[in-house]
Amino acid sequence: xxxxxxxxxxxxxxxxxxxxxxxxxxxxxxxxxxxxxxxxxxxxxxxxxxxxxxxxxxxxxxxxxxxxxxxxxxxxxxxxxxxxxxxxxxxxxxxxxxxxxxxxxxxxxxxxxxxxxxxxxxxxxxxxxxxxxxxxxxxxxxxxxxxxxxxxxxxxxxxxxxxxxxxxxxxxxxxxxxxxxxxxxxxxxxxxxxxxxxxxxxxxxxxxxxxxxxxxxxxxxxxxxxxxxxxxxxxxxxxxxxxxxxxxxxxxxxxxxxxxxxxxxxxxxxxxxxxxxxxxxxxxxxxxxxxxxxxxxxxxxxxxxxxxxxxxxxxxxxxxxxxxxxxxxxxxxxxxxxxxxxxxxxxxxxxxxxxxxxxxxxxxxxxxxxxxxxxxxxxxxxxxxxxxxxxxxxxxxxxxxx
Numbered sequence: 358x359x360x361x362x363x364x365x366x367x368x369x370x371x372x373x374x375x376x377x378x379x380x381x382x383x384x385x386x387x388x389x390x391x392x393x394x395x396x397x398x399x400x401x402x403x404x405x406x407x408x409x410x411x412x413x414x415x416x417x418x419x420x421x422x423x424x425x426x427x428x429x430x431x432x433x434x435x436x437x438x439x440x441x442x443x444x445x446x447x448x449x450x451x452x453x454x455x456x457x458x459x460x461x462x463x464x465x466x467x468x469x470x471x472x473x474x475x476x477x478x479x480x481x482x483x484x485x486x487x488x489x490x491x492x493x494x495x496x497x498x499x500x501x502x503x504x505x506x507x508x509x510x511x512x513x514x515x516x517x518x519x520x521x522x523x524x525x526x527x528x529x530x531x532x533x534x535x536x537x538x539x540x541x542x543x544x545x546x547x548x549x550x551x552x553x554x555x556x557x558x559x560x561x562x563x564x565x566x567x568x569x570x571x572x573x574x575x576x577x578x579x580x581x582x583x584x585x586x587x588x589x590x591x592x593x594x595x596x597x598x599x600x601x602x603x604x605x606x607x608x609x610x611x612x613x614x615x616x617x618x619x620x621x622x623x624x625x626x627x628x629x630x631x632x633x634x635x636x637x638x639x640x641x642x643x644x645x646x647x648x649x650x651x652x653x654x655x656x657x658x659x660x661x662x663x664x665x666x667x668x669x670x671x672x673x674x675x676x677x678x679x680x681x682x683x684x685x686x687x688x689x690x691x692x693x694x695x696x697x698x699x700x701x702x703x704x705x706x707x708x709x710x711x712x713x714x715x716x717x718x719x720x721x722x723x724x725x726x727x728x729x730x731x732x733x734x735x736x737x738x739x740x741x742x743x744x745x746x747x748x749x750x751x752x753x754x755x756x757x758x759x
Contacts, residue, residue: 365443374519380494385519387525391532392570394428395423398436399597406489407437410585411601415610422490426499426506427508429533433495438486440474444540444582445485447557447752452540453481457558461547468538536569552579552589553641554648554683562705564593569599580641581616589616617642622759628733630726635758637719638731643758644716648681651708654747655680658702666701673698680705684713686756704745712749713739 378386401421404410413421425431441454448457453475457463464471475481489498499506508528514529516520540562549560559579566573566587574587574595581589588595604610619639626633636643655677662673676698679691687695699706718732740752 373553374517374522376517378518383521383525387528391529395534395570396600397425398533399572400600402433403437404585405544406433407440407584410583410614412611412613417604417609422499427510428529428722430503430507432500432503433485433651434482434489437489438482439472441485442481456543456547461543465539465543468542469534472538541569541572541575547688553645555580566595571595583614584616584745585612586615620759621757623757627755628730628737628756631729633730633733633757634757636755639758640719647712650747650751651680654704654708658704662698668697680709707743708748
């Protein structure tokens, strides 16, 4: 009888663990703990450590370090260094995980392996790993025994849920390699929408950033790398920012920088030094709005192009995207295609040319502010006398930046 009772107790433990949780309770637990891990990565590793967009109080900072040790085994210095190098060398052969150079399949399926390989690069650690935790607990626990944390998490899950705890643990271990190393680094540079035509191929995967803690808004992040807030449009939601604001209200965090929000003075009759400063600070917003003006002009010119040119409808439609891209990023065949379209539309040719001239204003670092202001004023004057409605409307908006 004693043997049977002990055997039954063992079977009961293997089936239910110490918690005796139901299937739904285990699902909820899994979603909660994986979301805490995502929050730790985006708030602590990414926004705080890698980009210094905020300062964290010791309480949440130590909690996230401990939690990430348990659930990922990642070393803070390694993660921050690899991510900083990704930004510094983005879409080049030196980028640790760019789908542009390595292929989407490689990054999506083997992102974790790419991370581990780069973590062994001592030059990367030395050059990009500065400013990360360098205290006793980092040296004697988190960095020294990185795999023991995930082993402890395995024991905790098995004690809580029995055999099913193995599955819970497996999901936890795969959560970051799949979503961070695969989805964000892979899909986030391959597929999605772009608010800003920044220098790399980053995209926003989805406007509602909950599942991956706001990291879905990857194009916004690459455009404003040191911003603690990833959402920039009214329809975008960054749950990581919600958590940061909650921590800040509790005195547990201090935001250092967010993306600039443009302000306007509609009564302004001509660009001044304040306008120039605001236009340069908000240059990504300026060019995003100019791209919309180009879309509007393209729609108005489409019927004209269709009737006057011999180009196919498919070619004309694909030229719409080329027209909105920064001219310097176009390849040979794309430039040729676009030049054929522009040859049949003076309106689009003028707007395309003036786009490059506008961008040159903040690229001319050797010019004095008086010279830059004169160029901005001349640009607005030519735009408003062009007779092109989309260009005129944009110029009126441009000169009201304040």
